[in-house]
Amino acid sequence: MSKKAIVLQTTLELITKQGIRATSLSQIIKTSGVANGTLYHHFKNKEEIISELYLMLSQDFGTVVMRNLPEEDTKKQFAIMWQNLFYYFVNNPLAFIFSEQIARSPEIPTSLKNQARQYYKDIEAFFRETIRKKEFKAYDILVMEELFFGNVVSLVKLYENKGGNLKERCINQAIEISWKGFLKKAE
Amino acid sequence: MSKKAIVLQTTLELITKQGIRATSLSQIIKTSGVANGTLYHHFKNKEEIISELYLMLSQDFGTVVMRNLPEEDTKKQFAIMWQNLFYYFVNNPLAFIFSEQIARSPEIPTSLKNQARQYYKDIEAFFRETIRKKEFKAYDILVMEELFFGNVVSLVKLYENKGGNLKERCINQAIEISWKGFLKKAE
Amino acid sequence: MSKKAIVLQTTLELITKQGIRATSLSQIIKTSGVANGTLYHHFKNKEEIISELYLMLSQDFGTVVMRNLPEEDTKKQFAIMWQNLFYYFVNNPLAFIFSEQIARSPEIPTSLKNQARQYYKDIEAFFRETIRKKEFKAYDILVMEELFFGNVVSLVKLYENKGGNLKERCINQAIEISWKGFLKKAE
Amino acid sequence: MSKKAIVLQTTLELITKQGIRATSLSQIIKTSGVANGTLYHHFKNKEEIISELYLMLSQDFGTVVMRNLPEEDTKKQFAIMWQNLFYYFVNNPLAFIFSEQIARSPEIPTSLKNQARQYYKDIEAFFRETIRKKEFKAYDILVMEELFFGNVVSLVKLYENKGGNLKERCINQAIEISWKGFLKKAE
DNA sequence: TATGAATGAGCATTCATTCAT
DNA sequence: AATGAATGAATGCTCATTCAT
Numbered sequence A, B, C, D: 001m002s003k004k005a006i007v008l009q010t011t012l013e014l015i016t017k018q019g020i021r022a023t024s025l026s027q028i029i030k031t032s033g034v035a036n037g038t039l040y041h042h043f044k045n046k047e048e049i050i051s052e053l054y055l056m057l058s059q060d061f062g063t064v065v066m067r068n069l070p071e072e073d074t075k076k077q078f079a080i081m082w083q084n085l086f087y088y089f090v091n092n093p094l095a096f097i098f099s100e101q102i103a104r105s106p107e108i109p110t111s112l113k114n115q116a117r118q119y120y121k122d123i124e125a126f127f128r129e130t131i132r133k134k135e136f137k138a139y140d141i142l143v144m145e146e147l148f149f150g151n152v153v154s155l156v157k158l159y160e161n162k163g164g165n166l167k168e169r170c171i172n173q174a175i176e177i178s179w180k181g182f183l184k185k186a187e
Numbered sequence E: 001t002a003t004g005a006a007t008g009a010g011c012a013t014t015c016a017t018t019c020a021t
Numbered sequence F: 001a002a003t004g005a006a007t008g009a010a011t012g013c014t015c016a017t018t019c020a021t
Helices: A003-018 A025-032 A036-042 A046-065 A074-091 A093-104 A110-132 A141-161 A168-182 B003-018 B025-032 B036-042 B046-064 B074-091 B093-102 B110-132 B141-161 B168-182 C003-018 C025-032 C036-042 C046-065 C074-091 C093-104 C110-132 C141-161 C168-182 D003-018 D025-032 D036-042 D046-064 D074-091 D093-102 D110-132 D141-161 D168-182
Strands: none
Touching (some): A074 A168, A141 B141, B003 B025, B003 B093, B074 B093, B074 B141, B093 B141, C003 C025, C025 C036, C046 C093, D003 D025, D003 D046, D003 D093, D074 D110, D074 D141
16 A cells, blocks of 8 residues: 555545544644655645545545446436445445535635536436436426435435434435425326 | 624634634634734633534524414425525525534534524424325425435535525425425325 | 632642642632732732742741740750641641742742741741850851751651651651751760 | 754753743743744653653763762761762752652653652662661661751752852761761760 | 655634723 | 723644755
8 A cells, every 4th residue: 555545545534533624734644654755745735635535535426326227217227326325425434424524615626626526427417318308307407416415415414313223214215205306297 | 892792703704704623713813803812801712602603593593494484385384494494594604504514513512402403393393294284295204304404405505606696496496396305296 | 808818828729739830820810719800909910929928938937936945955945846847847738838849949039038037037046046055066057957947848758758657756766867967066 | 963952952951040830932942943843843742851851861860879989988978979969969950950849740750750769779778788887876767868868958959049159168067967967876 | 755854834722911990 | 999801922832834865
């Protein structure tokens, strides 16, 4: 494991525990056991570490969501997408907390956020296509994406608040609510 | 306006702009034009300023959501509740940041958090009643609350990301999506 | 009990626990429950509180040592003086610690030390008289006083290190050693 | 001379002049000409500077008292021991202040204190042996040690109070008083 | 590639003291 | 006699970053 990778991993863990601003470079240096100068050899500054981490995780999101989608049935596709994201967050709490904090924090410049948005292209495409098929109503795409993502996040938080004891029934209910909200006509 | 009030107001403004951790005491001191020691005469430490602000803001919280609800029409009630919360967050960015970022962090003692969470009670009653009237499907109450709350939050985030330029059309779409998700039968 | 007296008593206790420099005015204010300005009404500054305490305690020393001296026998007088001081310190640990810290600290200006020295006049007189009677050798008076005082202090420290379990035999040995050191001829 | 050594040396000098608590870090920084952060690069905090100094000085301590003792004559041995300790303290005011002021305070961990107290061992042996030779009376060893040590300390204090102008005659008197106190028979 | 000494601005907080009431 | 708001210099310490090796 390269020093650079160690720094990235350590930073991710520290940020997960303490938040971004609470995580100082000196802490990263001490925890990772990497020398002061070594860190600066690999990264221009603190911001660059955060940015790099953010991009890594964003890319992950993009691939995860569209994994194992069934071919035809849009509703099933939607459910799988939903679950993909949900279980990714549940199984990678680091990534979840990180993405939550990142989303709000002014630490991430807009340019970076937009850059990350490219990985959501596929999700976006799904919504457009489903609207084209007249299954979803022609809502604003951004609104749809945001609500879809937000619903998953809400459930993950509920899952965490319940200490991991969230019944599958609840998850299915949430997926159903999510889905119904976007529909053009009632089923 | 007392020096104490000036400090609170200044802190409120700075935190709204920059976030909590990014707002240093020296910044508060310089901006408010109050002396170093004066601040510490009124507050034990930085945390106490935050707590006091949090308490002030939390007082509104409980009443905001259920304010000015129309009598009969459930759908209109839902829309007003949704907007109440949305515009409250939009107009009180600090309250939003607190509820999103801080309420979940260990920076605020649990006692304070619980106090702020009381507004859930009224919302809960609304959902139960609407289920009883067979307008909403009998989903898990917690799931419904969480998704309702999450949807508002999602839109506020979108609103913020767009620098306040979110069309009213989008907000109405979000309310519609939110509402439709919970319905028992299609309208 | 006047506010002034409260401040003095509180200061003495705090200094006893923590030392002089570790005891701040704000601590004295908080602990004594006296207002900021009240303290400054009675004392010009921190130094004046210390000085006043020091003089009070010094006066105490002076009277204590010469208390209940038997008339004729010099050796017995010496033993009583020794014990007077010893038990005063043992029963007033505050005064002991305070006098120990004061003696060394540059916080007490030389003028104050000299002022306090007047109370030792009687002790000084005792040594002079005993030298005149050719019982004590004509050592430097200051040296004698310092060693006398130091011997008592040494035993008090031993007493404290032993948690108060110092046999009377040891005390008597110390008095004997002290006495013999000053003698002109062997007994 | 390394920056670290400069800091230690400067601290040593400042503390000797002013005492520990009166010596601030900023003073050390200004006097030593070392940058703020540099100091903290080498030492964890203020306490660590003190500890490191204490350890350095304690190394001498054990060997000093019993240094250069003449072979046969017990009285001369005693005088040399006395002077060794006296001049060590006089020439190493910091060592004296530490042993007097700090060794008893909670600022130094017990482990360090014990390390410094080892020099008692040799003195103890000397007293036992001299009692065995029937030159000293069979007083409690602890009492003897404490009084011996206390006498030296008393004279050092006197020396300091006189600003270093203590006549050699006084020192010799003190040694004589010390010695006579312990004797079995008059000389 | 890797190290760690060096920097000084900045941090939250405490201090002794003044002053108007 | 008593209060407590107000002050700003000072304290111990952390920070992100630079640079010579």
